[in-house]
Amino acid sequence: MTNKFKIINDPVHGFINIPHEILFDVIEHPYFQRLRRISQTGLLNLIFPGATHTRFHHALGAMHLMFTALETLKLKGVTISKEEEKAAMLAILLHDIGHGPFSHALENMLMDDWHHEKLSLLLMNKMNEEFSGELSMAIEMFQGKYERKFFNQLISSQLDVDRLDYLKRDSFYTGVVEGNVNTQRIISMMNVSEDELVIDAKGIYSIENFLTARMFMYWQVYYHKTSALAEYLLVKILARAKFLVSQGKELPASENLAYFLHKNQFEKATGEDIQRFTDLDDNDVIQAIKFWTKSDDVVLSYLCNCVIQRKFPKTLMSSKPFEKEFIEDKIARTNLKFGQDIGSELVDQISRNLLPYNAEHQPIYLLQKDGEKTKLDHSENQILSSFINQLNTKYILSFPREI
Amino acid sequence: MTNKFKIINDPVHGFINIPHEILFDVIEHPYFQRLRRISQTGLLNLIFPGATHTRFHHALGAMHLMFTALETLKLKGVTISKEEEKAAMLAILLHDIGHGPFSHALENMLMDDWHHEKLSLLLMNKMNEEFSGELSMAIEMFQGKYERKFFNQLISSQLDVDRLDYLKRDSFYTGVVEGNVNTQRIISMMNVSEDELVIDAKGIYSIENFLTARMFMYWQVYYHKTSALAEYLLVKILARAKFLVSQGKELPASENLAYFLHKNQFEKATGEDIQRFTDLDDNDVIQAIKFWTKSDDVVLSYLCNCVIQRKFPKTLMSSKPFEKEFIEDKIARTNLKFGQDIGSELVDQISRNLLPYNAEHQPIYLLQKDGEKTKLDHSENQILSSFINQLNTKYILSFPREI
Amino acid sequence: MTNKFKIINDPVHGFINIPHEILFDVIEHPYFQRLRRISQTGLLNLIFPGATHTRFHHALGAMHLMFTALETLKLKGVTISKEEEKAAMLAILLHDIGHGPFSHALENMLMDDWHHEKLSLLLMNKMNEEFSGELSMAIEMFQGKYERKFFNQLISSQLDVDRLDYLKRDSFYTGVVEGNVNTQRIISMMNVSEDELVIDAKGIYSIENFLTARMFMYWQVYYHKTSALAEYLLVKILARAKFLVSQGKELPASENLAYFLHKNQFEKATGEDIQRFTDLDDNDVIQAIKFWTKSDDVVLSYLCNCVIQRKFPKTLMSSKPFEKEFIEDKIARTNLKFGQDIGSELVDQISRNLLPYNAEHQPIYLLQKDGEKTKLDHSENQILSSFINQLNTKYILSFPREI
Amino acid sequence: MTNKFKIINDPVHGFINIPHEILFDVIEHPYFQRLRRISQTGLLNLIFPGATHTRFHHALGAMHLMFTALETLKLKGVTISKEEEKAAMLAILLHDIGHGPFSHALENMLMDDWHHEKLSLLLMNKMNEEFSGELSMAIEMFQGKYERKFFNQLISSQLDVDRLDYLKRDSFYTGVVEGNVNTQRIISMMNVSEDELVIDAKGIYSIENFLTARMFMYWQVYYHKTSALAEYLLVKILARAKFLVSQGKELPASENLAYFLHKNQFEKATGEDIQRFTDLDDNDVIQAIKFWTKSDDVVLSYLCNCVIQRKFPKTLMSSKPFEKEFIEDKIARTNLKFGQDIGSELVDQISRNLLPYNAEHQPIYLLQKDGEKTKLDHSENQILSSFINQLNTKYILSFPREI
Numbered sequence A, B, C, D: 001m002t003n004k005f006k007i008i009n010d011p012v013h014g015f016i017n018i019p020h021e022i023l024f025d026v027i028e029h030p031y032f033q034r035l036r037r038i039s040q041t042g043l044l045n046l047i048f049p050g051a052t053h054t055r056f057h058h059a060l061g062a063m064h065l066m067f068t069a070l071e072t073l074k075l076k077g078v079t080i081s082k083e084e085e086k087a088a089m090l091a092i093l094l095h096d097i098g099h100g101p102f103s104h105a106l107e108n109m110l111m112d113d114w115h116h117e118k119l120s121l122l123l124m125n126k127m128n129e130e131f132s133g134e135l136s137m138a139i140e141m142f143q144g145k146y147e148r149k150f151f152n153q154l155i156s157s158q159l160d161v162d163r164l165d166y167l168k169r170d171s172f173y174t175g176v177v178e179g180n181v182n183t184q185r186i187i188s189m190m191n192v193s194e195d196e197l198v199i200d201a202k203g204i205y206s207i208e209n210f211l212t213a214r215m216f217m218y219w220q221v222y223y224h225k226t227s228a229l230a231e232y233l234l235v236k237i238l239a240r241a242k243f244l245v246s247q248g249k250e251l252p253a254s255e256n257l258a259y260f261l262h263k264n265q266f267e268k269a270t271g272e273d274i275q276r277f278t279d280l281d282d283n284d285v286i287q288a289i290k291f292w293t294k295s296d297d298v299v300l301s302y303l304c305n306c307v308i309q310r311k312f313p314k315t316l317m318s319s320k321p322f323e324k325e326f327i328e329d330k331i332a333r334t335n336l337k338f339g340q341d342i343g344s345e346l347v348d349q350i351s352r353n354l355l356p357y358n359a360e361h362q363p364i365y366l367l368q369k370d371g372e373k374t375k376l377d378h379s380e381n382q383i384l385s386s387f388i389n390q391l392n393t394k395y396i397l398s399f400p401r402e403i
Helices: A021-028 A030-037 A042-046 A055-075 A082-093 A103-110 A116-130 A136-143 A149-155 A161-174 A183-188 A201-222 A225-246 A255-262 A271-277 A282-292 A298-308 A324-338 B021-028 B030-037 B042-046 B055-075 B082-093 B103-110 B116-130 B136-143 B149-155 B161-174 B183-188 B201-222 B225-246 B255-262 B271-277 B282-292 B298-308 B324-338 C021-028 C030-037 C042-046 C055-075 C082-093 C103-110 C116-130 C136-143 C149-155 C161-174 C183-188 C201-222 C225-246 C255-262 C271-277 C282-292 C298-308 C324-338 D021-028 D030-037 D042-046 D055-075 D082-093 D103-110 D116-130 D136-143 D149-155 D161-174 D183-188 D201-222 D225-246 D255-262 D271-277 D282-292 D298-308 D324-338
Strands: A007-010 A014-017 A190-193 A196-200 A314-318 A348-354 A365-367 A373-375 A392-399 B007-010 B014-017 B190-193 B196-200 B314-318 B348-354 B365-367 B373-375 B392-399 C007-010 C014-017 C190-193 C196-200 C314-318 C348-354 C365-367 C373-375 C392-399 D007-010 D014-017 D190-193 D196-200 D314-318 D348-354 D365-367 D373-375 D392-399
Touching: A007 A055, A014 A055, A014 D183, A021 A030, A021 A082, A030 A055, A042 A103, A042 A225, A055 A082, A055 A149, A055 A161, A055 A183, A055 A190, A082 A136, A082 A149, A103 A116, A103 A225, A116 A136, A116 A271, A136 A149, A149 A161, A149 A196, A161 A183, A161 A201, A183 A190, A183 A201, A183 D014, A190 A365, A196 A201, A201 A225, A201 A348, A201 A365, A201 C201, A225 A255, A225 A282, A225 A298, A225 A314, A225 A348, A225 A392, A255 A271, A255 A282, A282 A298, A282 B282, A324 A392, B007 B055, B014 B055, B014 C183, B021 B030, B021 B082, B030 B055, B042 B103, B042 B225, B055 B082, B055 B149, B055 B161, B055 B183, B055 B190, B082 B136, B082 B149, B103 B116, B103 B225, B116 B136, B116 B271, B136 B149, B149 B161, B149 B196, B161 B183, B161 B201, B183 B190, B183 B201, B183 C014, B190 B365, B196 B201, B201 B225, B201 B348, B201 B365, B201 D201, B225 B255, B225 B282, B225 B298, B225 B314, B225 B348, B225 B392, B255 B271, B255 B282, B282 B298, B324 B392, C007 C055, C014 C055, C021 C030, C021 C082, C030 C055, C042 C103, C042 C225, C055 C082, C055 C149, C055 C161, C055 C183, C055 C190, C082 C136, C082 C149, C103 C116, C103 C225, C116 C136, C116 C271, C136 C149, C149 C161, C149 C196, C161 C183, C161 C201, C183 C190, C183 C201, C190 C365, C196 C201, C201 C225, C201 C348, C201 C365, C225 C255, C225 C282, C225 C298, C225 C314, C225 C348, C225 C392, C255 C271, C255 C282, C282 C298, C282 D282, C324 C392, D007 D055, D014 D055, D021 D030, D021 D082, D030 D055, D042 D103, D042 D225, D055 D082, D055 D149, D055 D161, D055 D183, D055 D190, D082 D136, D082 D149, D103 D116, D103 D225, D116 D136, D116 D271, D136 D149, D149 D161, D149 D196, D161 D183, D161 D201, D183 D190, D183 D201, D190 D365, D196 D201, D201 D225, D201 D348, D201 D365, D225 D255, D225 D282, D225 D298, D225 D314, D225 D348, D225 D392, D255 D271, D255 D282, D282 D298, D324 D392
Parallel strands: A196 A365, B196 B365, C196 C365, D196 D365
Antiparallel strands: A007 A014, A190 A196, A314 A392, A348 A392, A365 A373, B007 B014, B190 B196, B314 B392, B348 B392, B365 B373, C007 C014, C190 C196, C314 C392, C348 C392, C365 C373, D007 D014, D190 D196, D314 D392, D348 D392, D365 D373
């Protein structure tokens, strides 16, 4: 076991301890090591150059927060067995194992309708066989089938350790301090009532601060108009490549990426699908985009150069959809600029939605000193929660420059 | 100029301002954008998972520190013209422009004897043509030919803004806080005497702290035995690939990387050499290493799997060279393990040297209140400088596990 | 002038430079040195033990932010003369010079109706005489009489450097990170349009984040029910002492404090008033409270012991005023507990108001790229400003424990 | 238990949990609450204005680190009982309980030869009576009488949690980041071998970094020539006051301080001695110094004004003692300046010693993977420890200015 490390440096949380053998073994698995080559925030580093962190580090960070949360709950008198602790840590460690290159951006591009959570479950089950069933309880927790609900809520809810880690980590690496959530404080306010996750009432402002920090991260970072565009460019590039391939065009790509460009039926994931999918990472995609900058397909080469040279189209943002005439004018000008009818391929309107706090579905509960539970936005002390329950939508129009 | 940004987020320094038009233009140049895809610290992220930052960000950070240093000097009464300011910022922005994939690691692998500084100069001169001579003064400063020596000393000396940025940045991203140098403090202590860079005497402890922080970064991070090994693995992989190619073996690689695997004469850099070199980045190398994990050359596939699966050979570190017998025993066992005579390819002794402070060559001078200059290690107040003038060498032996 | 320092360490902003001679001289003045002995946040350290910082440090920090703001504006092309720079820095340095012991808490206790700003102006004028008129422009700016309004707005508005420093500083020292405003970012977004302070439109989220951070600081820190109580206890102690003195009772106190306990007429501030006031600081008050813990007046000794032993009365907080019957019950029980009719002295309802953002009076304006100015809460991009324009009031009831 | 808090904000460590009832009760004791009014670093805030933190907060911080250290050791398999944990936390919480006003500075001024540790023990024993013997094991640990030595070593050794907290805390509040030790890392490297505290071998650089950080804090902060002088001024003021009182002079002072100015025999601490000592704090001393600025004793008023107006004498620092003639010249000039023979009272040479690492007495041991223990400075990997074993002495001469 000489190669096993027990402490991992993390500039975000300080140090990450790995208290169980099985966690090591999972971290050393090729499926997990692959996450080292998958960026956490896609092309966001084109806008925030510090954001080069990986899904590997995020998974470790979330595992660390899970450990901290469970320790806190134990100090408050919640009984948690060694097995449950291990399972909860495994579940969060593996929650993103199904992510492919560039995480969310290409989620539906490679294997059609395969959402990353579905793939995560598939890969977990596969690993569970290799680990002789040691991941079974973790998988139950991940799926929400384990009877004590708070384990699943720590993995996936409006206040789970996944969100806590990625907001803090993305804030740290982008340098956008408005999103720096106080994970230590929030976790110290967690509690369990009737096997459900709740927040000690005195932690209300920490929760409201978390919700506003999340809003700021979305509008300043993830949904920043250029960020949204960069992500969309990736999708368009892959879509264009698949289209060209379907038209019989040859496009250079690594063998594994080529496989997904050519294949279209993924109702069931075959053994080969999984093997090739888990050999893919950001490098395959970037390498292909570099090749395609020289493609003779004007649309493809335009889009690829946008990314590689960081020469982005122009973007406008609005809280209302753009007028049809305005868009058509942009298309016409683009056609003119390129001397080809490709304006409709290069002028795009996309939208982004955010519901800062969902007060209806699985709301956050505050635990009063007397044991009563109150919905966050019904608390007498809330100062913001009741204002941020509405869906907020913004529209982004992008089109080639100088037209 | 719509796409030009003026403020760049930097989690290390806060914000980076770009105060001159020409700086924008240089940043937008493909040679510079390429640095986004070149990691600052090579494979260090295999040991410190946070260290995914790029040479692009480092160059911007160093430029920011140059700006801060010049502002400080101006406040102290040093006359610095607008032209000099621009030139100094350009020179530091471009100081690493010649780096290829994985920065230092592969420095001498691709174009033989071409040190990155020589390549930087070559590329700067090429860009200078494109920019109609606007980079001329920057190039003079970079080469140390500009008459006011402190500009070159800020770019390249024992206390330059390059070191200040990379130590602080690498400390930040690795999470090794022992290397977190106080750049603000050190810069505030900079001064100029007879056009040479000096340090205000009261800043002595900040300088000594900087020197010890550098020592810690070297031995804890850069020369950490696994870090040193990871870097060496990269070199070995490329060397093996070049060797196999020279033996007529076909190895998959991107077109540009293949070019350098096959070519061997680089006395002069041709136009094609430069074109292809500046199209290379970390992705070409990682993609090739992924391919080569499946090579039928046992040595190559072993080395490539070490990197991709993060399954490192075993390493030992010592302050003395390892005994010949000990090494030969490891070679014999390796031969046995693989059933082939490849032990001498897979068992390696490497060494790392550090001179914490060079008191002889271009020493650091302290400026007393009375205008006198004292060598750092001769100062009455020094507490460490005189102890850290000796070269320190460590030896690392690596060999396959379980032998 | 050997004793003059030029750089002051500040854990909040890093380092504070003192770029003008006159600033030194003002800092060395006894009126200013006195601020070293006046806590920035009164008795807040009883709740947040780290909050022991002084008004001295805040004044220096605000001066530093003023310098940074002016440098930024100059880089954006706003013309600011050396004289204006000096004056603005002096004005903010002296903006709190009129604070007496425990800053705001005792503001109206010592010299009746003398608000600290009125006293600040009085002391500034007095110092201006000593400094032969060198403070005249600073005083104009402080009073809002200087023609270029943005100087006064930087000193006193909804987004002045005073607020920026105290929020960041109080957040730092209390450890309540929810209030950690990004001063560097906010200042980088400041601009001037028609001699009025405005914010570059792209800085909108930084401003909204600042406004919510301020809300959190108020409700988590300044208006925390125990904090509000502690401040109120100070007021009650002084009021009780003045009352007892007016009844002819002897109370130990330093000579200067005794003077203010006995005197009641302050329509005009006499030379002696000023002399004695500027000799007072927190020590006089704490020393007196320590004496008075042993007073035979039950009310006074009870209140003083609350502070010195940190044995606080019980507090309840509500968004509605407490019922009269409820309060009277508490009074009756207190009378019973003490065996004296002092319940009405020891049971108190206080209230705290916060208007997170005043959209009516001197609103914040955003400067669009085309030069247009938009009110913050009218901006299409705002996500919070329009929700936080209402006055929020909370009520706190305090009464002796175990009744 | 309504007033009891369970989490205390600490900007240095984040949050401090109080996991045992008895810890609350001790914190609420007047002896401990008194530490809120005793500054951790005396008059250091005159040089580093941020350094206003108290011994109260340090004691809590050290307790927090003790908790963290014990948790770490438990994870490594060291058996520690609930009773031992409580006792160790109590011992470190109370380790400084015997400090009087201004901590170390006045240590030997008030009660002659009573070192603060002797007083701490006395007060602990007194509290132990009140707490019915619950502190007995803590007292054993404090005295080094408890059989498992590592508990005492965590309280008092070259690498105890006391040092870890005060270095980190003082670095934080002064803003001198060179002293920012990585407590989390150091504690994670702690281990126990044969009931002695040791450090895991791989933590060697963290320890060496800690030792150099300590050196920097001493020479940059604690032994900064003006800091050393400020501390010395306090001593001189009290000594002068005691002298004047012994000559029959009346000096205003609080009743408790007056008691100690008049009394001289402290072989045994009487009940009254203890009562009065534990009622003293920094306020008594500062208030007295403020009074004494107006004393007609020229020496006393000169010294007191130095402190209150922050008008320090001139200081020189040297690595050799100052020449006798030089000192006598300063005395003569002082006599001339004041027109009285008081030069010998106002011209002082003091010295400060630091042994960065004591390799002889209770050295630090590294624990190798094979269970072997190595002395820190004998380790093959050490890079600094063997250079910093020598006592370093500096001399400071102070004398009135403008002479």
